Amino acid sequence: MTKTQFAKFAIAGLIFAVVNILILSALTDFLGIYYILSSIIAFFLGSTGNFLLNKKWTFKERMRHDLLAKYIKAMSVNITAVVITIALLFILTEFLNIYYLISQTIAMAVAFVANFIGNKKIVFVSQ
Numbered sequence: 001m002t003k004t005q006f007a008k009f010a011i012a013g014l015i016f017a018v019v020n021i022l023i024l025s026a027l028t029d030f031l032g033i034y035y036i037l038s039s040i041i042a043f044f045l046g047s048t049g050n051f052l053l054n055k056k057w058t059f060k061e062r063m064r065h066d067l068l069a070k071y072i073k074a075m076s077v078n079i080t081a082v083v084i085t086i087a088l089l090f091i092l093t094e095f096l097n098i099y100y101l102i103s104q105t106i107a108m109a110v111a112f113v114a115n116f117i118g119n120k121k122i123v124f125v126s127q
Helices: 003-030 035-058 067-095 100-123
Strands: none
Touching: 003 035, 003 100, 035 067, 035 100, 067 100
16 A cells, blocks of 8 residues: 555545535435435445546556456445445434434545555455
């Protein structure tokens, strides 16, 4: 792991976080979808774009290089991150009465660490 990779991963993650919050808010506030379900949808909608950005920019891989296999590995890592995110989102919102968008932001920050480690150790192993 290089500092540059971590910085790029963080920037890609920040872009994903903004997109995630926007989708979450739109689904929950405008379409009336339960915030937990909205969070799951937002997470998986943004995961593909985030994966592609990390593949090409953060870890400097060609797009055709093991794309499907890497995508499947990335989604398995993302499942771990989404479980962490949803659990914290629920706890912070339901038990600590924190506004769901703030809870989501906190939860994503915590899941970010697991997501980086998983991507570095499982998905983009050779970098």
